[in-house]
Amino acid sequence: xxxxxxxxxxxxxxxxxxxxxxxxxxxxxxxxxxxxxxxxxxxxxxxxxxxxxxxxxxxxxxxxxxxxxxxxxxxxxxxxxxxxxxxxxxxxxxxxxxxxxxxxxxxxxxxxxxxx
Numbered sequence: 001x002x003x004x005x006x007x008x009x010x011x012x013x014x015x016x017x018x019x020x021x022x023x024x025x026x027x028x029x030x031x032x033x034x035x036x037x038x039x040x041x042x043x044x045x046x047x048x049x050x051x052x053x054x055x056x057x058x059x060x061x062x063x064x065x066x067x068x069x070x071x072x073x074x075x076x077x078x079x080x081x082x083x084x085x086x087x088x089x090x091x092x093x094x095x096x097x098x099x100x101x102x103x104x105x106x107x108x109x110x111x112x113x114x115x116x
Contacts, residue, residue: 011040040088051095071096083110
């Protein structure tokens, strides 16, 4: 069975993206993405609130499987911790990027409190 365990789920507010840290996007681009509604990233793909690619041009810089390829994997487990990641967890689930979710209790409570 094909399984994807996603370790690369992050919100844009808690930390800078690895793409930013590596110098692949500028500070101006990063702040612009946040201003335009990027809520986080999954496997280096920035997501909108629906779990879709936030910006096709920016997404073309990603080296790795596309979100469409990830969605086709039959068993996708998302392993995440951190209450600030509730919005990006919701987006990833809504976008079909995970079939199973493994999170800590505080993050689960935060996710259940949110009305998306």
